[in-house]
Amino acid sequence: MGNRFTVKDFIFLCIFIVIAVMLGFTLGSFNYLTHQVAGLRSDLQTMQAQQTSELYALKTLQRSGVRTTNHTGINDSSKVASDIRETLPDGSRYVMFPNPPLPPYNPYTKPNFAYGDWLVESLSSEPNRIMPYVPQSESAASIQASVLESLLVRNPLTLKYDPWLARSYTVSKDGLKITFVVRRRARFSNGQPVTAQDVVFSYDTMMNPEVNCAPIRSYYTDIKSCRARSAWTVVFTFKRPYFKALGIAGGLAIIPKSVYGFQHMSEFNKHGKLLVGSGPYVLKRWTAGQAIVLSRNPRYWGPRPIFDRLVYRFITNPQASLQSLLAGQIDADGLEPSQWLKYHNKKSFLAKFTTYKYLSAASGYNFICWNLRKPWFQDRRTRVALAMLVNEPAMIKTFMHGLAVQNTGPFNPVSPQNNPHVKPIPYDPAMAQQLLKKAGWKRDADGLLERGKTQFRFGLTIPSQFPLGKRIAEYIKQQFAMAGIDMQINPLDFTTLLQKINHRHFDAVMLGWSGSIENDPYQIWYSGSYKNDGSNAGDFDDPLADRLILEGRRTLNVRKRMHIWHQLQAEIYRQQPYLFLFTSYSLIAINKRIKNTQPYPVTGISPGDWFVPLALQKYR
């Protein structure tokens, strides 16, 4: 009818197209200009920052009376100076390293040492955020390790604390006061110098209740104050003696105030990818679902980083991860026990890869955490009975191919904290039945255990990307079923699972804790750690354990402290708030093009020592 295309329509169309094109042009050029201006601005800012820091350095040098001629400002290795580690007359300990310490397995002196190339590794899960202090996942922590630095580093061989960002530190005789002097040449990756102000700012940020980092904060509750005494000197004062005092004060990741100094600190939680530190690498790119790429910090203040880039690819599936390793797409990978069994003595595999099998202090343990607020798990006898229903040695032999060690508590089996006298609860279903009866559980008409109106029917939450966990859960389900306990398995995505735990919406959950050389049990086992999304998710509340934890934290004498930890472990294992499973061996395969990979006795492999000889380099 009226649908003919007339001249009027044509003209209208033409005008429309012209207007649209003009609009597009305007937007485009505006966009271009904005970009230009933004680029200029950031250039100016970095220039300004550089100049200020240079000026600042000059000023300080001038003030301290050093001649400014012939000063390169980067490497003062020509200056012969030696490390000092001594006890001062007043009984305090003084440690001073004029230069940052070299790794014990020094790569720089190895034959064929070369800078360059990339190191590609896999991460078993993509972190949801990599902000300082907030991560709850190991993958985020391993990325931060290359970007953020702290005042001290732990020597992996001697296990002593060596100055890093700090040039020297002094610990008072009573252990309550630690004084750090920051290295003057230390710089953040944006060019700003690392000052005492930044250390105080980092501490304040981490302690700010508006910042979501309760698990880390729980370690710092014993600090009374952190004050800058001068531009380079900072003092940590403790309320009471704490065995980890030096470790936590010196291990605090230092972040630049110039980047993180928000008007309201609650803004800190809104960011997810803001990661700026003084470390050898900077965050270059995060491609969601694929990889995180760190590139060498060109303005790094310390020794030049060896690799040009560190690439972390997200490969959730262990099988896919092994395939990538075999294809040369990643350089190092942890193997599953069954993969290890198949490959560890295969000639073709050993020709291409270096393999290591060790039990490191950093290996954590797997467990099932009972939510002690739920009616099923409130009685200790019930929890012990549940442990008796699970044949752990057989499980380790069958599912882990013997490549794991049964845990008898929350401490790493190779750590001195571990109490060798705690005997594992035996597999004894008959005894378990008796215990359950004593705890008041009776079989009802339906064949389920029942106490009063409560049926023994609960859900076990497991992370869905953990095939081994599924097998263990299925085995435990069958074992419990024989005793008349109905356990439902709920696999959940890891992020959702963490949310559920933080909101305490679970009956029981299967997870793992990562380990360290000496664990502070406060984070997980102290009754006060239930509040504010703390890590005591199951609400373990035991007066004796609380007392031992507080006492152990105060004890600076190692022998005495270990004695307390041993008692604590016995008490925790007796109470069975967790069903402790096992600590797995680290099974590592590293591509042979990477050299200097031998693991340290206690802490295991250390990618910071690795390098690729020039002839074998792949990425330029």
Next chain:
Amino acid sequence: MTELSAHPAIETPSTAPPASYWTLAIRKMLRPWLVKIFAAYIAAVLLISLTVPLLASGKPYAIDIHTGNGWVTRYPLFADLTTRDYLTFIAGAVIIGIVVAWRLTRVVEMMRRRSLRLGIAGVLIGAGILGGSALAILHHNRFDGTDYRALIKSGMAKNAIFAPIPWGYAEMEPLSKNAINELPSWHHWLGTDRSGRDVLARMLWASRVAMGIGFVSQAIALSLGIIVGAMMGYFGGIFDLLGMRLVEMVEAIPTFFLILTFIAIFGRSILMIMVILGVTGWTGYARFLRAEFLRIRQLDYIVAARATGMPLWRIMFRHMLPNGLTPVLVSASFGLAGAVTIESSLSYLGIGVRPPTPSWGGMLNAAGNPATVFHWFEALPPGLALFLIVLAFNIVGEALRDAIDPKSLS
């Protein structure tokens, strides 16, 4: 719909009993031997999925157990069946009864046949509902984790009669036996998986998931699609406009991600997956039916029916629907295949049914995924079963389409 031989192409010679349109179509569909085989395969899988609790179970049918007062005969398998199992049996029996009655009443004279069939179906369905509800009230699900094999070994039980496949889907061999990843043997016909469970038992149980997902989700989708499509096609106008917008909206929903989201929020439930697949999968059927109804409502016999003052539902569902349903049914058979594929993809990604419930996709995942050691005897059966069931649905659907094509029916 049997007497509705209004279709000109399928007028048959008047030899008694006269075959109906559908009888003819199905007969023609099953003519090629390949289609026969695949139809039989679908039927077999359906039958297995209905009866699997009786076929593969670690609980014996009957067993003598030594109690305080001597030997007592128990029937653990029947006691262990859940209300849902029994309801499935009843539903299956009712459907089979109706089909048999349909076949038997073929010979009855035309005029009485319809009421006879309806009567039988009514009685069967009534009995089914009555029996089902009685069962749902009286039957209590029992929780029985007893290891009867260990009981027999210890001498506390004897004379056990086990199911043909004496393993449950979640039943592991004792860990101490280290019977994981075993090759097929007389003891385990298809071997054991990496937790020491019988692969054949899991295979059979997994058919339940596949068939359940396929049929339930498509039943929901079909009923939604038919209702919406019929409304749009018959009424047109504003109904059509709004309906089509609704169709477009639903089509824009990415089903797979919707399921992923729901699983992340509400945890795993096979019922939830069925409902989501049904609620998002009806649009194709609605489009088909709308097109058919737009055509049919112009035809003279509908105009005549309307003129005689027939009620609306009768015109729509008795006179129009049977003539418009055929393309919908054809696409439903492809929809079945699609639903099975989606479920197995979900399970393959490790996010389908709740463990330890087996599904073919999940078994494939387990065979190739966490450990390097790839066992062909674990991967082949579920892979083959999955491949064959999807192929079967497609081949039968295609044959059905050819069969009801008016150009080829003569």
